[in-house]
Amino acid sequence: MRPTLQDVAAAVGVSRSTVSNAYCRPDQLSAALRSRILDTARQLGYPGPNPTARSLRRGFVGAIGVLFTSRLSYAFTDPFAVRFLAGVAAAAERHGTSLLLVPLPTGATQARAAVENAAVDGFCVYCAADEHWALDVIRGRGLPFVTTAPRADPGVDRYVGIDEQAAARSVADHLVGLGHRRVALLGDSILPDVPPGPLRLAGADAAPHPTTRGRLAGFADALAAVGVGWPDITLLNATDNSRAAGAEAVAGLFAGDDPPTAVLAASDVLALGVLDALGERAATVSVTGFDDIAEAATAGLTTVRQPAEEKGRIAAELLLDPPVDEAAGQVLLPTELVVRTSTRPVPRS
Amino acid sequence: MRPTLQDVAAAVGVSRSTVSNAYCRPDQLSAALRSRILDTARQLGYPGPNPTARSLRRGFVGAIGVLFTSRLSYAFTDPFAVRFLAGVAAAAERHGTSLLLVPLPTGATQARAAVENAAVDGFCVYCAADEHWALDVIRGRGLPFVTTAPRADPGVDRYVGIDEQAAARSVADHLVGLGHRRVALLGDSILPDVPPGPLRLAGADAAPHPTTRGRLAGFADALAAVGVGWPDITLLNATDNSRAAGAEAVAGLFAGDDPPTAVLAASDVLALGVLDALGERAATVSVTGFDDIAEAATAGLTTVRQPAEEKGRIAAELLLDPPVDEAAGQVLLPTELVVRTSTRPVPRS
DNA sequence: GATCCAGACTGAATCGATCCAGAAGAGGTG
DNA sequence: CACCTCTTCTGGATCGATTCAGTCTGGATC
Numbered sequence: 001m002r003p004t005l006q007d008v009a010a011a012v013g014v015s016r017s018t019v020s021n022a023y024c025r026p027d028q029l030s031a032a033l034r035s036r037i038l039d040t041a042r043q044l045g046y047p048g049p050n051p052t053a054r055s056l057r058r059g060f061v062g063a064i065g066v067l068f069t070s071r072l073s074y075a076f077t078d079p080f081a082v083r084f085l086a087g088v089a090a091a092a093e094r095h096g097t098s099l100l101l102v103p104l105p106t107g108a109t110q111a112r113a114a115v116e117n118a119a120v121d122g123f124c125v126y127c128a129a130d131e132h133w134a135l136d137v138i139r140g141r142g143l144p145f146v147t148t149a150p151r152a153d154p155g156v157d158r159y160v161g162i163d164e165q166a167a168a169r170s171v172a173d174h175l176v177g178l179g180h181r182r183v184a185l186l187g188d189s190i191l192p193d194v195p196p197g198p199l200r201l202a203g204a205d206a207a208p209h210p211t212t213r214g215r216l217a218g219f220a221d222a223l224a225a226v227g228v229g230w231p232d233i234t235l236l237n238a239t240d241n242s243r244a245a246g247a248e249a250v251a252g253l254f255a256g257d258d259p260p261t262a263v264l265a266a267s268d269v270l271a272l273g274v275l276d277a278l279g280e281r282a283a284t285v286s287v288t289g290f291d292d293i294a295e296a297a298t299a300g301l302t303t304v305r306q307p308a309e310e311k312g313r314i315a316a317e318l319l320l321d322p323p324v325d326e327a328a329g330q331v332l333l334p335t336e337l338v339v340r341t342s343t344r345p346v347p348r349s
Numbered sequence: 350m351r352p353t354l355q356d357v358a359a360a361v362g363v364s365r366s367t368v369s370n371a372y373c374r375p376d377q378l379s380a381a382l383r384s385r386i387l388d389t390a391r392q393l394g395y396p397g398p399n400p401t402a403r404s405l406r407r408g409f410v411g412a413i414g415v416l417f418t419s420r421l422s423y424a425f426t427d428p429f430a431v432r433f434l435a436g437v438a439a440a441a442e443r444h445g446t447s448l449l450l451v452p453l454p455t456g457a458t459q460a461r462a463a464v465e466n467a468a469v470d471g472f473c474v475y476c477a478a479d480e481h482w483a484l485d486v487i488r489g490r491g492l493p494f495v496t497t498a499p500r501a502d503p504g505v506d507r508y509v510g511i512d513e514q515a516a517a518r519s520v521a522d523h524l525v526g527l528g529h530r531r532v533a534l535l536g537d538s539i540l541p542d543v544p545p546g547p548l549r550l551a552g553a554d555a556a557p558h559p560t561t562r563g564r565l566a567g568f569a570d571a572l573a574a575v576g577v578g579w580p581d582i583t584l585l586n587a588t589d590n591s592r593a594a595g596a597e598a599v600a601g602l603f604a605g606d607d608p609p610t611a612v613l614a615a616s617d618v619l620a621l622g623v624l625d626a627l628g629e630r631a632a633t634v635s636v637t638g639f640d641d642i643a644e645a646a647t648a649g650l651t652t653v654r655q656p657a658e659e660k661g662r663i664a665a666e667l668l669l670d671p672p673v674d675e676a677a678g679q680v681l682l683p684t685e686l687v688v689r690t691s692t693r694p695v696p697r698s
Numbered sequence: 699g700a701t702c703c704a705g706a707c708t709g710a711a712t713c714g715a716t717c718c719a720g721a722a723g724a725g726g727t728g
Numbered sequence: 729c730a731c732c733t734c735t736t737c738t739g740g741a742t743c744g745a746t747t748c749a750g751t752c753t754g755g756a757t758c
Contacts, residue, residue: 016739030735033736059743
């Protein structure tokens, strides 16, 4: 067996407390004894205080949990999520805190257990719906948390988000200004478990996911302002947030007559997928994205920029160093319309 | 105070053990009592067994540590590292294990402490030099670990890597075949704390970082085979593994007379930086990368592909599900030369 | 009626530390 | 010398669970 602090104490002939102090309160014992203890510890092969035992006694862990609503390994394929994580990591680095990435198993019970069993001091929940079940579990554990979307119940929970609706409206206004009226809106999982491609929805409000809902609503606002009503808008569903899913969702869209002159995607990744699918025809259709990931610039994609690392950094900061003023716990970040070459005036027919 | 298992036991009027069994050994008590216990627990607001206490008693944590030799937040800006992480995450997902990302503080003592205090069952060490200090700490803790580079002491430690030297040689052979003789090799931190740009080195062996060392050696092998000796090779240092650092390293290189006809970079990111710096001149200089990240394809970069997610997946798998056969713990993945448009025959002068 | 057994539950030991009140001893002061 | 203070160290309680060897109970078996 690997020696414990107890064994070291016995070997040196002092009490456990003294050995403990040798490690984490050097001022509590004489330097001579301390180095004698550390030497003996080294000789015995004592690995230093057991982190788990320490956490138990101290009452905190020194790690924050990061929860993704989607599969964890997907998160790493989403450039925006990665930059968010980079921000979280930067803040964690500054605070000397570790990051526990918790994958959520597919079964509901097991997913719950994963959140219940995570040894952390708090959670950053990426992209949580208004009331994701995980938030209840976290509350139940009495742990602090931060989400990346405005919470339904304001003033209580901390979050860092953007005004999705206003941001979405800004790109849509841009397209409307270019004369586009016949447009398609593309989103990831607008409704769950729906096949890729066109779908019907009573209104933007009917989208369960709050981020998607906000963006669709913003798009619709701009269109409504010029008299294009919800029923006149084509809605396209992507089965996940990936380039391939974006391409898949618009397959065949431009084959019919009277195809849309523009596609507004709810994320850059989807928009890039649309460009992929359009190929040569990309010169004739306007496409917009959302987020402004690195590839957007290369592809000349018109989009809305939201500060990704900043979002992660602030989320972690809100958790690790909570503002005394409760109201400062709700952060809305600025967004910015970035016009590039993927949008142009409607061609005269 | 938040209630403990003890409190639930008292409230129901049973022993602690029984409550514990209600949570993790349902077959050990009658269904009736069990649901009575769980109900009472809910009423009291008991959050379920404390993960830390459970870990302490059980002797394992259910998380593996991931250690980056560089700053953690840098890791998220390196596309190859991100894909590696995606692979690790996929494996962790399958095993129901969490991932603890441990940032290493700048101070040596504190960095050591970070590794000592991580509550994990093992470590994945990304890109560890032959004998990174962290490996000693991990060994000292008696924890299993996996590295991403062949270990000096084979047969003992587990790793998943590639044959760096052979892989590097394959790109270099390609360039040599195109007639290139006057070339520059570009690497990240070939020597630590050296300014960007040209540097002198006794030989490839003198590079401290094993990955860089292997790649430089492979490049040099191919050149030596056609009579180009080490002294005739220009060596360029980048201060970190980023596009900007790659561009910075070659600044001014092509201003002098007799500039190299090709640049062999030790990573795609650096190579892309070289292309950035070359701008228009990119058509006249051949550039190669290493890794084959997504952007390499877009940029038409000739490179060596190594399976990134696979590397991460196998690393985690080696840790979570160790092969019984010790020899199977050393994995060398295949690499593949990917020829694109960034390389072409030497122009006749 | 004695015996055995399976199922349900208990109690104490244990995981490996940290913390706190207090003891022992050394040195200083009036 | 009595009194006080400071430093150094100790012992026991504690963090919150899990585990395992039992005990107890009721019913089946011969």
